[in-house]
Structure formats: structure tokens, C-alpha cells
Amino acid sequence: MPEHIPFNWPHMTGKELYYIAEAHFNGKLAGDGPYTKRCHHRLEKLSGCLKALLTHSCTAALEMQALLLDIRPGDEVIMPSYTFVSTANAVVLRGGVPVFVDIREDTLNIDEGLIEDAVTPRTRAIAPVHYAGVGCEMDAIMEIAQRRGLKVVEDAAQGFMSTYKGRALGSIGHLGAYSFHETKNVISGEGGALLVNDPDLVQRAEIIREKGTDRSRFFRGEVDKYTWQEAGSSYLPGELIAAFLWAQLEEAGEITENRIARWRRYHEMLEPLEKEGLLRRPVIPAHCLHNAHMYYVLLAPDIDRQPVLDELKKQGIYAVFHYVPLHSAPAGRRYGRAHGAMSRTDNLSVRLIRLPLWHGLPRAAQERTVESLYTALHR
Structure with missing residues (x-):
């Protein structure tokens, strides 16, 4: 054993370089290649979400959530204060206001009993964060959201392969986000995924992820050309990242x-x-x-x-x-x-x-x- 014990040590399955070499040999290095599609299908199968889309980070997936909700200046999103800055930054970058509520004593997750009192006419969404991969009380949160006409966007950065009452974290709210950063359990160095569970948001999620264009529909033969549809950005990871991730998802x-x-x-x-x-x-x-x-x-x-x-x-x-x-x-x-x-x-x-x-x-x-x-x- 080494003299020091590091806090984290990235795990390699042994297949990462082989898959990266195959992607290189195939000459497909940009996003949404064969390995990306494999990862999408595996994430959808493991989580049960309607649509999974790889992103270059969980931060990117959280920013996509804010775009999909059309967060505007002054809009409020309720979240715990005990979370990573990306949860709040995604809202702030749209001009929104993070509204912080206290956490539970037991799980350190957002205290669902405090959420409703924090709702105002400006509230648009609730952003539960599954701390340490332990699920928030999603039944209560979803009930509040449904009754008050709010969206639920799960920050499941730490929650891949965790469940709440048998349902995968990230697949319960309207939208979810995973992280595959090297500090997480399943990794791609940098990387993340957006999980879409609301069928009304699937097509817009593809458009926002592809710089605001319907490029994905074009490549599927659904339109004869792709054009600028709405505000978006480039949230795709390269195919080498997806090849690395595929080796991890297999195990x-x-x-x-x-x-x-x-x-x-x-x-x-x-x-x-x-x-x-x-x-x-x-x-x-x-x-x-x-x-x-x-x-x-x-x-x-x-x-x-x-x-x-x-x-x-x-x-x-x-x-x-x-x-x-x-x-x-x-x-x-x-x-x-x-x-x-x-x-x-x-x-x-x-x-x-x-x-x-x-x-x-x-x-x-x-x-x-x-x-x-x-x-x-x-x-």
C-alpha cells in the first residue's frame, strides 16, 4: 500500500483505451457517434428515463434544464444551500434566483417539509439534490410540484445507480442530471447526462443540445435540412469521451x-x-x-x-x-x-x-x- 491514502482514485475497467482506439479507427470523433448512441441506450435502460442525452459535464446538463424550463430574470428555483455551485449557477446564468431552504438532519437532503412555504408567485421549479447518492423524499416533492404547477429538476450528479422506492434517481422528476466526472463512481474524466422524463421536452432537449438546431432530426431523416430553431449551445461530448464512458457503463x-x-x-x-x-x-x-x-x-x-x-x-x-x-x-x-x-x-x-x-x-x-x-x- 502507498504511504498515503488518496481521497479518490479513478477506476479503469481496462477496456477504455480499446474503445477509444476503435472510435479513432472508425474516424468518428465528434459527438453523437456510435459510442454516444450506445451510452444513450444503456442509460435509458438503467434509469428507465424517456430520453438520455450525453453532455460534456453535469453542469451542462443542469444548464440545459434551466433552458428547457425557460427560466427568465426574476424566476425562482427552490434548492438546498448544501450543494455544488452548478445547481445554482444554472439558474443564475438565466437571470433566475436560487431560493435556498434548509436540509434534513438525517440524509442532508433538502427538507421537503420546508419547500411549500418557500413557494412564491415567481417560483418555477424545485431542484432536489440527492446528496451522497441517497434519494430525496421524491413522493412529497412531486406532490407539491403537481399541486402548485411547478417542474422538478433532479440534480442526481452523485446518484447514478441509486434508487428511491425502486425508481432510479434522475428518472422521477421532469428532468434529471448525472455526472461522470472522475470523482464519481462511473466516470469519463469529464462528462454528464441529461435525463428527460417529460415527453413534451424531448424534442426541445435535442434542439438545445445541438446549438439550438434540429440537426438530430435531420440526421434521422425527419427533415430535409436543419435550421436554427431556438436558443441553444454545444453541449455534446466528443466520441472519445463516450467511448471511455461505454467501458464504464458496461461494468x-x-x-x-x-x-x-x-x-x-x-x-x-x-x-x-x-x-x-x-x-x-x-x-x-x-x-x-x-x-x-x-x-x-x-x-x-x-x-x-x-x-x-x-x-x-x-x-x-x-x-x-x-x-x-x-x-x-x-x-x-x-x-x-x-x-x-x-x-x-x-x-x-x-x-x-x-x-x-x-x-x-x-x-x-x-x-x-x-x-x-x-x-x-x-x-
Whole structure:
């Protein structure tokens, strides 16, 4: 084992370079080639979504969501503050206003009980974020949206291969988004996907993704030429990215099982520290199947996180914190607003530590991580 234990180590199946070479040999390097189409079909089969479209990042998929909803200046989208900046940026780039609400104590997902009170006449959508690949309470969120005439756009960046009550994350709302960044479970270096579940949005999604043209329809022989139809951009990844991703999608089930085994090992080894009251382990609702995207702990409120991280780093263990809540960031205060108290977001975000977790992480590395954490907490 190396002296240091990295937080993340990208997994390779061994077929990536072969498929990339095949794409090169075929002379098809731009987007929407054979490998892209294979990936689309596999994502649709795995998720059950109506239409999957590869994008060059999850950020691009989130921006497409905002375009598809026709977010305009002053329109509001309700979301958690405890998320990556792309969730909010997609709205802000259209002139919209992110409205931040607090998170749940157990899953760190958006508190569905606070959403309805945040709805105003300017609200257009709800953007649940499935933190750590654990599903938000989608039944409640969809019910609110239906009753109030809102759209639901899932940020499932961390949620590929996770389910809520048997349904794939990203396939429940009107739109969904996946990430295949190298820090995720299934990767393409950079990359993402838009999932379209509303049949009324499928054709527009293709148009927006192709610079606002109906180029996809032209190549299918549905129109005799393609023209500029509406505002769009170039959201396609190149075929080499799709070839890499195809190698990963072929083994998505095995990759997920491998990570879950290591997640469970951490969960078992950390039980004594939870019983001592020094930390809290993740909570997974019974109706959610997660993908072991990350293993985090929440330190007891009276423990200062930074000395713990410093001690782990001295031992060569690269554990890390996570998001700085968006409502407290300069851009969050400038472009968005918090609805109500953000006490749980503020409290939990400063106590969270993510432990190293990746495909193939050796048992010895996990044992050393837990032993070092034990020592740091008992100091």
C-alpha cells in the first residue's frame, strides 16, 4: 500500500483505451457517434428515463434544464444551500434566483417539509439534490410540484445507480442530471447526462443540445435540412469521451457492488465511535438504495473538525470536508436568498468529513483510516 491514502482514485475497467482506439479507427470523433448512441441506450435502460442525452459535464446538463424550463430574470428555483455551485449557477446564468431552504438532519437532503412555504408567485421549479447518492423524499416533492404547477429538476450528479422506492434517481422528476466526472463512481474524466422524463421536452432537449438546431432530426431523416430553431449551445461530448464512458457503463453494476462493500466495511468499523458519541454515521432510509458514492461522518458538535483533518493528513490520509453552503458564499448572497433559518445546513456542514472511498480500496487502507480517525478523536 502507498504511504498515503488518496481521497479518490479513478477506476479503469481496462477496456477504455480499446474503445477509444476503435472510435479513432472508425474516424468518428465528434459527438453523437456510435459510442454516444450506445451510452444513450444503456442509460435509458438503467434509469428507465424517456430520453438520455450525453453532455460534456453535469453542469451542462443542469444548464440545459434551466433552458428547457425557460427560466427568465426574476424566476425562482427552490434548492438546498448544501450543494455544488452548478445547481445554482444554472439558474443564475438565466437571470433566475436560487431560493435556498434548509436540509434534513438525517440524509442532508433538502427538507421537503420546508419547500411549500418557500413557494412564491415567481417560483418555477424545485431542484432536489440527492446528496451522497441517497434519494430525496421524491413522493412529497412531486406532490407539491403537481399541486402548485411547478417542474422538478433532479440534480442526481452523485446518484447514478441509486434508487428511491425502486425508481432510479434522475428518472422521477421532469428532468434529471448525472455526472461522470472522475470523482464519481462511473466516470469519463469529464462528462454528464441529461435525463428527460417529460415527453413534451424531448424534442426541445435535442434542439438545445445541438446549438439550438434540429440537426438530430435531420440526421434521422425527419427533415430535409436543419435550421436554427431556438436558443441553444454545444453541449455534446466528443466520441472519445463516450467511448471511455461505454467501458464504464458496461461494468456499472460491478463498480457499484465493489464500492458498496467498502462502504459497508467503513459502516461496521465506525460503529464503536458512534456509540461513544464522537461521530454520527450516514443514515440511509429503508426505501432508498444508494450507490456508495461517498462515506462521510458527522463529528460531535463539540469537536473542532480542522485538527482532526490535520491529524489525518499527517498520517497520510486524505480525508476532506465538503461544500461551503451557498447561502453563506459571496455569490450566494448576491444572486440568491435563503428562505427561513439555515441552522441545520450551517451546523452539519462544519462537522462533516468525507473518508477515502474508491473502487478497490484495500481493507488495510480502511483499517488504517479508521484507526487514525480513532486516535485523532480521542485526543
